[in-house]
Amino acid sequence: MNSVEGLVNQIQGLSTTASDVLSLQNLLKQADDSLHAESTRLLPFLDQLDPSKHSLGYLYFLEACTAGPVTKEQAGSYVLMIARFITSCIAEQIRLAPDKFITVCKRFKDQVLLLEEPLRGVAPMLTAIRKLQSSSEHLTALHPEFLLLCLLSRCYKAGLSILEEDVFEVDQPRDLFLFCYYGGMISIGKKWFRKALELLHNVVTAPMSTVNAIAVEAFKKYILVSLIHHGQSPTNLPKYASSVAQRNLKNLCQPYIELANSYSNGKIADIETYVEANKDKFESDNNLGLVKQAVSSMYKRNIQRLTQTYLTLSLQDIANRVQLNSPKEAEMHVLQMIKDGEIYATINQKDGMVRFLEDPEQYKTCEMIEHIDSSIQRLMTLSKKLNGVDELMSCDPLYLLKVNLLFHIKASLVVT
Amino acid sequence: MDGEDDAPKSLMEEMYANGIEGVDDAPSSSTSTTIRKNRPIISGEQLDIEAYAALYSGRTKIMRLIFLADHCDNSGMQLEALRMAYDELKKGENTQLFREVVQKIDGRLGPNYSTDATWCAMVDRKADQRKDKLESELNAYRTNLIKESIRMGYNDFGDFYYAHGALGDAFKSYVRTRDYCTTSKHIIQMCLSAILVSIEMGQFAHVTSYVSKAEQTPEALDPPTIAKLRCAAGLAHLEAKKYKLAARKFLEVGPELGNSYSEVIAPQDVATYGGLCALASFDRTELKNKVIDNINFRNFLELVPEVRELINDFYSSHYASCLEYLGNLKSNLMLDIHIHDHVETLYDQIRSKALIQYTHPFVSVDMRMMADAFKTSVAGLEKELESLITDNQIQARIDSHNKILYARHADQRNATFQRVLQTGNEFDWDVRAMLLRANLLKHEYNLRASRKI
Numbered sequence: 001m002n003s004v005e006g007l008v009n010q011i012q013g014l015s016t017t018a019s020d021v022l023s024l025q026n027l028l029k030q031a032d033d034s035l036h037a038e039s040t041r042l043l044p045f046l047d048q049l050d051p052s053k054h055s056l057g058y059l060y061f062l063e064a065c066t067a068g069p070v071t072k073e074q075a076g077s078y079v080l081m082i083a084r085f086i087t088s089c090i091a092e093q094i095r096l097a098p099d100k101f102i103t104v105c106k107r108f109k110d111q112v113l114l115l116e117e118p119l120r121g122v123a124p125m126l127t128a129i130r131k132l133q134s135s136s137e138h139l140t141a142l143h144p145e146f147l148l149l150c151l152l153s154r155c156y157k158a159g160l161s162i163l164e165e166d167v168f169e170v171d172q173p174r175d176l177f178l179f180c181y182y183g184g185m186i187s188i189g190k191k192w193f194r195k196a197l198e199l200l201h202n203v204v205t206a207p208m209s210t211v212n213a214i215a216v217e218a219f220k221k222y223i224l225v226s227l228i229h230h231g232q233s234p235t236n237l238p239k240y241a242s243s244v245a246q247r248n249l250k251n252l253c254q255p256y257i258e259l260a261n262s263y264s265n266g267k268i269a270d271i272e273t274y275v276e277a278n279k280d281k282f283e284s285d286n287n288l289g290l291v292k293q294a295v296s297s298m299y300k301r302n303i304q305r306l307t308q309t310y311l312t313l314s315l316q317d318i319a320n321r322v323q324l325n326s327p328k329e330a331e332m333h334v335l336q337m338i339k340d341g342e343i344y345a346t347i348n349q350k351d352g353m354v355r356f357l358e359d360p361e362q363y364k365t366c367e368m369i370e371h372i373d374s375s376i377q378r379l380m381t382l383s384k385k386l387n388g389v390d391e392l393m394s395c396d397p398l399y400l401l402k403v404n405l406l407f408h409i410k411a412s413l414v415v416t
Numbered sequence: 417m418d419g420e421d422d423a424p425k426s427l428m429e430e431m432y433a434n435g436i437e438g439v440d441d442a443p444s445s446s447t448s449t450t451i452r453k454n455r456p457i458i459s460g461e462q463l464d465i466e467a468y469a470a471l472y473s474g475r476t477k478i479m480r481l482i483f484l485a486d487h488c489d490n491s492g493m494q495l496e497a498l499r500m501a502y503d504e505l506k507k508g509e510n511t512q513l514f515r516e517v518v519q520k521i522d523g524r525l526g527p528n529y530s531t532d533a534t535w536c537a538m539v540d541r542k543a544d545q546r547k548d549k550l551e552s553e554l555n556a557y558r559t560n561l562i563k564e565s566i567r568m569g570y571n572d573f574g575d576f577y578y579a580h581g582a583l584g585d586a587f588k589s590y591v592r593t594r595d596y597c598t599t600s601k602h603i604i605q606m607c608l609s610a611i612l613v614s615i616e617m618g619q620f621a622h623v624t625s626y627v628s629k630a631e632q633t634p635e636a637l638d639p640p641t642i643a644k645l646r647c648a649a650g651l652a653h654l655e656a657k658k659y660k661l662a663a664r665k666f667l668e669v670g671p672e673l674g675n676s677y678s679e680v681i682a683p684q685d686v687a688t689y690g691g692l693c694a695l696a697s698f699d700r701t702e703l704k705n706k707v708i709d710n711i712n713f714r715n716f717l718e719l720v721p722e723v724r725e726l727i728n729d730f731y732s733s734h735y736a737s738c739l740e741y742l743g744n745l746k747s748n749l750m751l752d753i754h755i756h757d758h759v760e761t762l763y764d765q766i767r768s769k770a771l772i773q774y775t776h777p778f779v780s781v782d783m784r785m786m787a788d789a790f791k792t793s794v795a796g797l798e799k800e801l802e803s804l805i806t807d808n809q810i811q812a813r814i815d816s817h818n819k820i821l822y823a824r825h826a827d828q829r830n831a832t833f834q835r836v837l838q839t840g841n842e843f844d845w846d847v848r849a850m851l852l853r854a855n856l857l858k859h860e861y862n863l864r865a866s867r868k869i
Contacts (some may be wrong), residue, residue, distance in 0.1 A: 160717045168851050170859060176852075202849055207857050240853065309805040311813040311822060355818050361834040372833075382847050390852060398861070 004038055007031055008045055011057030013181060021056060025096050028060045035064040050381040051085045055093040058085060063100045066107045075111040081323055082108040083124040091131040101132060102141045103147045118153035125157060137168040141163045144178035151189075152183055159186045161194065164220075167290055177203050180352045184221060188290065200225060200405040204249065205241040211248045219249045227294040231301040233260035254280050259291065263298060268323045299324065299333055299341060306354040307343050327352060447814060463488075463748050465496050465520055469504075469684035471675075475578070475616055478504050479515060483753045485520060492717050495525055502529050508725060509543060510581040511536045543839035549577060567596035574609060587613045587622075600636040603629070608641070611648045620652040627652070641672035647681050651754060658845040659762065660697040666690030671715045679756055689755060695730055696765035700773070703731060735770045737790055742766065770810055771800060782821040794819055 007027070014024040035042065036118055042065045051058045062085060066078055072299035078109045082104060105128050125146040132140050142161060150159040154194045163183050170176045180199040187196035203218040226233045237246050250257055255278050262271045275282070275291055282288045302322040306313060315327035315334075324330050334354055344357040361368070467486065469477055481501040485494045498521045505514045508826045518531045542699060554569035570593040577586035590609040607630035616624035625651045631637070637645075648666035667690050673683060694707050694825040707727060724742050729738035742763060750756045774789065775781050787797040801821060804810045813824045 156663065161483060166848055168855055170847075170852070172480070173856055173859065176856065198845060198849075202852060205853070207860060209860075240850075305806070309802050309814060311815040312817040314816060317816060351817065356813075358827075360831070362570055363830060368833075372837070375844075377839065379840055379844060380845060386847055386851065389854065393854075 001033070003031065003034055004042065004045060007035070007057070008048055010055045011049060013059050016053075018257050021093060021096065024056060028057065028097075028107060032060065032268065033063075034059060036067055039064045039067050042117065046081070052088040052090065055085075055089040056096060058089070059094055059097055059100050059104065063104050066104065070111060070114070071105075073333070079108065079111050079115065079120060081121070082111075086124045086128045086131070089131065089283050094131060095134070098132060098140075101128070105142050106145060108324070109149060111151070119155060121149045122146070122153055122155050122158050126162070129162065133229075133407045135169070137365050139167045139175055139179060141171060141175050144175055144182055147182035147186060151185055154189075156186050156190045157295060159183070160190075163187065173208070173337055174204065174214075176206065177212065177218070184225075188225060193225055196225050197229055203247060208242050208244055211252070215245060215283070216249060216252045219288060220253050221290065223253065223260050224287060226291075228297045229264050231297070232264060233257075262411050263294065266298075266309045267301070268295070268298055271285060271298065282333060300337060303333060303337060303399045304343060307345070308358060312353050312355045315347075315354060318354065337361045418778050428764075437574060447804070462490075463493070463751060465493060465500065469500055471684065472678050475581075476679055477509075477512075478517075480510075481752055482517065482520070484751050485731075487751055499525055499529060506532075506535070509579045511539050511543075512581045533652070543576075544763040548578060553738055563596045563598060567593045567598075567602060570596070571605075571609070574613075578613060579678065583613055583617045587617065600633040602642060603633050604636050611645075612679060613732070615648065615651060617657035618655075620655040623652040625646055639670055639672040640674070640676045643669045644677045644680075644775055647673065647686060648813065650686075651681065654693065654754060654758065657758065657761070659693040659758075659765070663690055663697055664706070667694065667710060667713050669716070683716055684719045685752070685754070687713070688723055688749070689719045689751075691720070691727055692755070692762050692766070695727055696762045696769070700731070702729070730766070730770065734774070735774060736788055738770065739767065766805060767795065767800075768809065771804060771848065775801075775810055775823070779823050781821040783821055784812075784823070 006254060011024065014020040014027075028210060042061050044124065046058065046061055049058045049061065063207065066082075070078060075145060086105070086108075105125065109121055109125065112118055118130045125142060129140060129142045131144055132142060136389070146162065150156060163186065167179070180203040184196045184199040184203070187193070200218045200222040203215055204222055206215075208215065223233045226260070237249070239333055259274060259278075262274050272295060279288065283289045303318065306318065307320060315397050318334065319327050319330040320331075322330065324333065331347060334343070334345060334347060338347075339343055339394070344359055346355045346356065347353075347355065430618060463484070465481075468484075469481055472480060478501050481497045481504070485497040485501070488494055488497075494811055498517060501517050502514075502521065502525075505517060508560055509714050514536065515531070518529070521529050523530060550569065554566070554573065556566040557569050570589050574586045574593070576591035577583070577589060589612060590613060593602070593606050597606055607626045610626045611623050611630075614620065614626065615697070625643050630641075630645055646669045650662045650669070653659075653662035653665060666686050669690075673686065674857055675683070687751050690713065691707065694703060715776065717727075722745060725739035725743075726738045729741065732858070746759060749759050755762075771790070774786060783794055783801075787794045790797065792800075798814060798816070798819075801810065801812075801814060805812060805814070811824050811826070813820050814821055
């Protein structure tokens with residue numbers, strides 16, 4: 001008891017300057033075990049500490065408090081407490097103990113899920129990420145948790161800001177896999193198929209020494225999303241994908257590969273029968289909705305192909321060529337595609353004719369120039385970054401050691 | 417058609433009347449007035465088997481007759497072909513083929529054309545005797561180590577096997593003479609024999625290699641031999657479906673060929689194969705330079721006036737008559753052993769080329785006129801055009817409502833912008849993914865390194 005009180009006093013005293021905070025951190029580290037021993041009785045002490053000033057100390061206390069099993073009623077109060085803490089804590093202080101912070105936030109997520117109110121966790125988790133990140137390119141362990149909450153609460157837009165950022169630094173590969181997988185799912189939910197493809201591609205081609213379940217599920221969705229977005233699925237993983245992935249992923253996702261094959265044959269009837277036959281498998285993977293979207297994208301693909309060869313075509317002809325049932329359905333599809341901006345056409349209802357137009361983009365407007373200009377700037381920055389990383393790598397002692405080693409081996413082989 | 421507005425009326429009418437002229441030039445009307453000898457052999461009408469067979473000699477004559485009998489549905493022609501094959505075989509020593517032909521005849525030609533067992537037995541006995549004699553001679557030569565005699569020994573063996581239909585052994589024997597060839601003439605002889613046997617066996621890879629081998633000894637090559645080698649090379653390319661190369665080879669065959677290569681190919685064949693392959697694979701300039709203005713080839717084309725006519729029609733854009741000649745020739749071409757399995761492909765290619773050439777000079781084309789010119793329905797034409805457009809062979813768009821084909825030239829400027837933006841995006845994606853992966857690898861490496869330490 002005394003030690004705890006003493007600790008509280010020290011926290012209150014040493015939380016002002018940076019050097020004090022460092023020494024406080026040492027103290028707290030040493031006192032950690034005793035705190036955990038007293039976990040059930042720490043709650044009242046928390047009221048003595050102010051999260052906006054004594055963030056580090058509060059964090060340690062909070063972590064010890066929530067260490068044990070939590071009931072639903074306790075969860076409610078904890079959730080409020082942690083949310084308040086996250087909003088008001090000082091970023092520099094908590095960055096001194098990132099593991100503890102991550103643990104606390106993860107427990108927060110668990111409790112929010114226990115209460116079945118994931119929406120409550122979305123905003124605090126976002127704040128938490130922002131405070132923990134050292135830069136916007138840094139992927140923390142909280143990113144996937146945040147995306148999970150967004151998914152479960154269907155609050156996709158909140159995930160958007162996180163997804164838009166480029167990620168370059170990763171703490172744990174597992175975080176990246178989960179982040180990209182959840183991010184892919186959110187993007188699919190918002191129909192940003194390009195972004196989804198990018199994220200899922202990162203999972204599937206990431207270096208891995210053994211195949212993991214996340215990669216397998218991601219690959220299944222990857223195939224489906226490529227069908228929707230590109231109209232073709234990747235037959236082979238690119239060369240830079242790990243050999244483990246290249247060998248095994250295909251075998252584990254057999255029904256999807258076959259779906260992709262029957263898609264490329266272009267017959268809608270075949271693909272529909274295949275989907276019907278394998279409905280259970282797709283459903284058990286929770287991919288049935290995506291599969292249905294892939295099938296309907298086939299109609300779109302076929303209609304788009306028609307724009308390449310025809311200037312005008314009657315709705316009846318479109319229905320025949322794309323294997324739709326009636327001109328009315330064809331009209332619906334064409335209308336939807338015009339609205340989504342996937343084709344440029346006008347429908348003349350009097351003769352039942354559709355007139356296909358060229359892409360009206362002339363690349364002459366100010367917006368287009370700005371777009372091109374900003375793309376150039378972005379790419380130049382990226383290029384500089386690439387050069388920077390390259391230079392850094394060339395100075396890395398471990399790398400030089402390895403290269404030197406190779407060089408010496410080669411040299412010795414030449415001499416002898 | 418919406419070509420040039422002030423084209424003279426007569427020119428326009430000529431262009432319109434593409435389809436109608438051809439009917440009057442049909443070849444069948446001219447045959448009744450010509451003498452049998454001058455009648456073209458590969459023509460639009462029923463094949464004259466005797467004249468056809470007279471073009472060839474040796475084994476290929478028999479093989480061609482058998483092929484004819486197998487593939488034509490007219491039983492009169494069938495029996496005629498088999499009868500001639502029988503007669504030819506009786507003059508030779510190939511009992512195996514003889515038995516096959518007799519089986520095919522099946523007694524339909526009367527008692528004179530049935531299994532002549534005594535003849536077979538006699539031939540076989542003589543064959544065994546000859547074989548033993550050749551073997552003992554060859555062994556004698558081998559012990560004496562006289563190169564020339566050994567070479568001739570193997571050569572004789574090759575000839576013997578070839579006459580008896582053991583093509584594999586014949587080929588091996590001929591190839592064995594290679595080690596004993598001393599002059600380039602010997603090499604040429606060896607190559608020609610090997611080529612002949614390979615063609616009969618249908619192994620055209622060997623043909624190509626031996627042709628190149630023969631062409632590498634230029635000293636002993638006289639014009640007929642060069643012509644023969646070019647024919648063989650052309651045949652090999654034809655079998656390999658390399659129509660452009662085949663056409664080039666056939667077109668280079670000089671008139672010195674004459675009838676000297678009748679064991680393989682007749683000059684009519686050179687003209688037909690060369691002409692059709694050229695039409696299917698050459699573009700207009702090449703067609704003009706190498707075929708129409710080619711004096712040497714003109715001599716060959718005289719032997720098959722229908723092919724000559726159809727090439728000229730194609731070049732002068734009279735597509736309907738060109739396609740009609742092709743249609744007439746088809747049945748006879750299907751009876752030829754080398755080209756029968758390529759006829760469909762060549763015809764499709766020629767037809768596509770005709771369609772493309774037709775639409776090329778115009779900004780817009782009325783599909784009804786075009787359908788008339790090609791003697792097809794508008795719906796069928798639309799389908800054909802659609803597949804050509806999808807394959808990017810015609811740059812145009814179909815106005816299905818008014819049935820007009822409009823030429824469409826891609827806007828380079830817009831396309832460039834689009835490509836630029838797309839490349840930028842791809843670069844962006846790739847580099848970001850790459851940096852991420854590099855980071856992961858570094859992380860893993862550091863992890864491993866830290867564990868080791």
